[in-house]
Amino acid sequence: MNNQPDEKGFYGVFGGAYIPEILHGNVESLKKAFYAAREDESFQKEYAYLLKQYVGRPSPLYYAGRLSQTYGARIYLKREDLNHTGSHKINNALGQILLAKRMGKTRIIAETGAGQHGVATATACALMGLECVVFMGKTDVERQFLNVQKMRMLGARVEPVTSGNMTLKDATNEAIRYWCSNPDTFYIIGSTVGPHPYPEMVGYFQSVISEEIKWQLEEQTGRSYPDILIACVGGGSNAMGTYYHYIDDPRVKIISAEAGGKGVDTGETAATMHVGTPGIIHGFKTLLMQDHDGQITEPYSISAGLDYPGVGPAHAHFYQTGRASVHAITDAEAMTAAFELTRLEGIIPAIESAHALAVLKKESFGAGDLVVLTVSGRGDKDMDTLINY
Numbered sequence: 001m002n003n004q005p006d007e008k009g010f011y012g013v014f015g016g017a018y019i020p021e022i023l024h025g026n027v028e029s030l031k032k033a034f035y036a037a038r039e040d041e042s043f044q045k046e047y048a049y050l051l052k053q054y055v056g057r058p059s060p061l062y063y064a065g066r067l068s069q070t071y072g073a074r075i076y077l078k079r080e081d082l083n084h085t086g087s088h089k090i091n092n093a094l095g096q097i098l099l100a101k102r103m104g105k106t107r108i109i110a111e112t113g114a115g116q117h118g119v120a121t122a123t124a125c126a127l128m129g130l131e132c133v134v135f136m137g138k139t140d141v142e143r144q145f146l147n148v149q150k151m152r153m154l155g156a157r158v159e160p161v162t163s164g165n166m167t168l169k170d171a172t173n174e175a176i177r178y179w180c181s182n183p184d185t186f187y188i189i190g191s192t193v194g195p196h197p198y199p200e201m202v203g204y205f206q207s208v209i210s211e212e213i214k215w216q217l218e219e220q221t222g223r224s225y226p227d228i229l230i231a232c233v234g235g236g237s238n239a240m241g242t243y244y245h246y247i248d249d250p251r252v253k254i255i256s257a258e259a260g261g262k263g264v265d266t267g268e269t270a271a272t273m274h275v276g277t278p279g280i281i282h283g284f285k286t287l288l289m290q291d292h293d294g295q296i297t298e299p300y301s302i303s304a305g306l307d308y309p310g311v312g313p314a315h316a317h318f319y320q321t322g323r324a325s326v327h328a329i330t331d332a333e334a335m336t337a338a339f340e341l342t343r344l345e346g347i348i349p350a351i352e353s354a355h356a357l358a359v360l361k362k363e364s365f366g367a368g369d370l371v372v373l374t375v376s377g378r379g380d381k382d383m384d385t386l387i388n389y
């Protein structure tokens with residue numbers, strides 16, 4: 001199955017575990033615990049209960065009538081924006097916190113960019129009564145202050161990171177550094193990135209998205225698969241969840257949206273798959289924005305959740321093998337799409353999700369085409385950016 005890496009964690013040539021010796025034991029015991037939990041009925045039962053009664057799943061699959069009319073296709077929106085805490089991130093945070101509990105860990109660390117994963121992790125820690133430390137670039141602490149206040153209210157300690165650009169990449173560096181000197185902590189990574197088994201594990205915890213799409217689509221259209229799936233890719237977790245059960249189905253076309261920033265040729269971009277070359281970051285091999293000396297280039301996007309110089313190894317593999325086609329969506333295209341969805345359907349999306357919506361203008365559809373597009377989060381956190389635009 002193409003949604004699974006090989007036993008060393010490789011999707012094609014990407015992935016793996018490039019970690020310092022000190023973390024080797026951690027990563028090995030995490031792997032063991034994850035594979036055991038996946039097969040364990042009591043773990044599955046507790047996780048399913050939380051997804052249903054705490055997160056509010058299944059998230060609706062909504063037929064967007066006016067959007068469909070505009071683009072001449074049958075467009076369904078997978079509403080991850082309606083989850084508790086406002087995005088898909090909670091699916092993964094809860095899966096990993098249950099695993100942490102099972103492993104007897106009491107202190108949790110996490111990295112965050114826009115703050116959505118930080119809030120989801122702080123929420124899961126409050127729920128389980130565990131200690132929580134969130135690493136966040138100082139720049140992001142300042143521009144996403146509402147989420148910082150939420151994390152603190154939930155009982156988490158937010159550690160502002162002052163290295164580099166003081167954004168997501170730097171927060172992740174710091175979380176890994178802390179993990180190396182405190183190997184007893186459990187590191188909850190927020191996307192399908194990091195050393196094996198994280199990309200596989202996070203993809204698995206998000207796979208509930210396509211599991212639901214299958215029966216919801218069958219219920220509403222009499223067919224369990226769409227012609228086209230669309231999702232935005234930062235590290236790639238909401239997209240992996242959306243594609244998971246369809247990756248081996250050749251009837252389903254997969255289209256990803258990455259953040260073009262001001263344009264792929266401007267130097268101010270986060271379009272990793274378009275401009276990246278193979279390299280290693282945060283413990284895995286992927287397509288990476290870097291210069292000729294292998295120095296990582298600072299990414300830029302209007303959306304703090306897509307502002308990452310790498311991409312999950314599975315997505316680099318899908319891109320390179322042609323399984324997915326990938327559009328680089330500019331800031332302006334994403335903003336236009338955000339306002340369009342708001343006016344056509346009464347849904348204010350996160351700016352990340354708006355990148356997926358902008359794909360609708362880039363493709364031409366047949367009248368019968370069945371499209372499922374994941375709205376990964378709600379726009380509340382982005383109101384300042386949307387108003388100022």
Ligand SMILES: *Cc1c(COP(=O)(O)O)cnc(C)c1O
Nearest residue numbers: 191234235236237238352376377
């Ligand atoms: C974090 C985030 C993303 C990007 O992360 P992925 O792992 O690529 O899904 C996209 N949308 C929202 C709303 C987010 O919070």
